[in-house]
Amino acid sequence: MKGVGELLRRPSRPRSADAAAEPAILRFPRLSHRRRLETPLNGGRFALAIGLFAAVYLVIGARLAEWGIEPDKTASYFRADRIMTxxxxxxxxxxxxxxxxxxxxxxxAEPRRIIDPDEASELxxxxxxxxxxxxxxxxxxxxQGFIWLKRELTPSQKQAILDLGIPGIGFRSEKTRFxxxxxxxxxxxxxxxxxxxxTAGMEKWIDDQGFRALQNSGLATEADLAPVRLSMDLRVQHIVQDEVAQxxxxxxxxxxxxxxxxxxxxEVIAMTSVPDYxxxxxxxxxxxNRLNRVSAGLYEMGSTFKIFTTAMxxxxxxxxxxDTFDATKPLRIGGFTIHDFHATRRVLSVPEIFIHSSNIGSAREAELIGIDAHKEFLTRLGLLSRTKTELPEVATPTQPKVWRQINxxxxxxxxxxxxxxxxxxxxxxxxxxxxxxxxPTFLPRTKEQAAAVAKRVISQKTSDQMRSIxxxxVTDPHGSGSNAGTPGYLVGGKTGTANKVVHGRYSNTKKFNAFVAAFPIDHPRYIVLTIIDEPHAEKGKYYATAxxxxxxxxxxxxxxxxxFLGVHPEFGDEGKSLLVAY
Structure with a gap:
């Protein structure tokens, strides 16, 4: 048996004279042998080229994959920024x-994608x-992967920015409150x-009733949200706002x-305060200075409290x-002297104390009732505690820690x-x-629903007497509320002129005034309350009282x-004839 070395050294087949005349197919083995010698070199080059192309596409693919993931990151930024729903x-x-x-x-903007920040800024x-x-x-x-640049653009601004064609700039469609x-x-x-x-008013109340949870969970869709109807009458609200501003x-x-x-x-039909916003x-x-003074402002309400003193x-x-009380001279107590602004210097009946707004007469009424009963009565009427209603901006009243006789x-x-x-x-x-x-409520409420939550605080008889007072x-020539009289309507009410506390002392010039009206007073339907802080006397007038x-x-x-409130004027027989004529 021949060894491997001998086989490798085996001489090649001798060339014959006719070798040149051999068919081409017979020379193929020699060509194949040459290709076998060249294949390793070409294959290496081909593999190198394939590797380069693969590397390039791998980089491109990785970058595309990174960009493909970033929208999810952007979405997380949107969620973090609490997009409006x-x-x-x-x-x-x-x-x-x-x-x-x-x-x-x-x-x-997505700053990572912005090519030229300077040019993008200028555009x-x-x-x-x-x-x-x-x-x-x-x-x-x-x-950063995401930043807000400006919220609440107009459609024309959006289109103008789109026309600039800046990479890395985008828009988000949002809900804005109007x-x-x-x-x-x-x-x-x-x-x-x-x-x-x-964050304020009934908008905040809506969120506090569970809407915020829906909003945060992304379930607050416009199609599923029923409107919230308020007790307010926009027509009356406009009138109140206009008169208060004037x-x-x-x-x-x-x-x-x-x-x-x-x-x-x-039901609160209208409520406003100026300055407003x-x-x-x-x-x-x-x-x-832009404060809802009606519900969130705390004031000494002056002589309007004589409503409650008289009722008490x-x-x-x-x-x-x-019954009558002596108001012939000032009342001295604990080193203080109680005066009347419009002193009558005589004995006054209960209605006269109210009509002349006598401080002395009211003080004697409270003195007769006593400290504990007085405090209990005001508490019963809710004057010393925070009013429970839907509006978040409601202040808590203040009172002396210890009620003494002077209080x-x-x-x-x-x-x-x-x-x-x-x-x-x-x-x-x-x-x-x-x-x-x-x-009070800022939502619609029927009489039946009101009756279910109503609480009796005074007798029907006392209420009837107070309506007459x-x-x-308003009708008495000496009454402090005569300027609230309105032709055709039975109006009753009480003024309140309180000296404001300035640097710990009551000022003689700065006042907080109020008026509480009820109408029609024979069968009251509405309370109308007005307040005015530090008013000055109108031109041609001498006083700036309530x-x-x-x-x-x-x-x-x-x-x-x-x-608008469903209360129609009554002018008597003469007025009725006049209305028929027109």
Missing amino acids: ARPEILDRNGRVLATDITTFSLF LLTVLPDLDPKWLYKRLSGD YPGRSTAAYIVGHVNVDNQG GMQRYKALAAGGLVLDVETG DPNIPSQALDK ALDSGKVKIT NITIAFGHGVSTTPLNTAVAAAAVVNGGLLIQ FRLN GMNAAVMAGNIIRRSAT
Whole structure:
């Protein structure tokens, strides 16, 4: 058997003379042998080329995969920034829109994808010149995956930016809250923040009722949200807002406010305070002077408290409406002297104490009732505790830690306790509606629903007597509420002029005035309360007391809004003939 070495050294086949004449096929083995020698070199080159192409495509694929993942990251940024979701419409009691969602566009950038931050900044500033150039460049030149640039763009701004064709710039369609009435009902409706979340008024109440949880979970879809209807009547609200704003200007006051309350149901029909703000520009609400003074302001309500002092005296059984009290001279107690502004210097009956707004007479009534009973009565009427209602902006009244005799006396005519005008209106409603305290609501409520939550606080007899006293204060020539009289309507009411505390002392020049009106007083349906802070005497007048300003504002509100409230004027036989003629 031949070895491997011999086989390798085996001589090749001898060439014959006819080799040149062999067919080409016979020479193929020699060609194949040559290719076998060249194949390793070409294969290496081919493999190298394939490897290069694979590396290039691998880099491209990896980059595409990275970009493909980034939208999810962007979505997480959107979630972190709490993109606005749909909110329910807010309507007045007649279906008029107070708040609704509109679609807007917000501009964002992905700085990692921006090729030239300097050029991108310059281009964006041509459409959005209000942006700070340094701030914009710094934002665009960062390495974040997502940043907001500007929220709530107009469609024309969006299109102009799209036309610029800047890579790494995008838009997000969002829901923005719109308030067609602007400032008209700002303190009732409230407003939302940039993420469409309620931060004040009934907007915040809606969120607190569970809407925020739906919003955060992404389940707040426009199709599934029923409108929220309020008890407010937009027509009456406009009148109150207009009269209050005019009053503030006419009497050169710091602020003013007004309220219309249904005494049978507790529904708030209108409520406003000026200075006000536009909820479409919620930053205006940060101004410390823009406060809902009706529900969130605490004031010594002055002589309006004589409503409750008189009702307390009559309801106690210790005082009859025919009883009299000595007001012939000032009352001295504990080093203090109690005076009357319009001193009669005579003995006054219970109605006369009310009509002449006698501090001395009211003090003697409270003195007869006693400290504990007085405190209990005001507590019963809700004047010393926070009103329970839907509106978040409601202040808690303040009172002395320990009631002494001097507190008992001064509180009888409205000094020494600070409460809200809303508390005062709710308590006054109980005094005139038959004696039932009904917590206020900003949502529709039927009489049957109101009856279920009503609480008796005074007797029907006391309420009847108080209505007659209310009316006398407007019809009597000496009554402090005569300027609230409105032709065709039976109006009753009580003024309140309180000296404000300045640097720990009562000022003789700065006053907080109020008027509480009820109409029609023979069968009360509504309380109208007006307030005005630090008013000045109207041109041609000598005084800036409540009867000269707050009572006038209340009378104007009644005159303009009564028919919208379903209360029609009665002019007697002569007036009826006149109406028929027209």
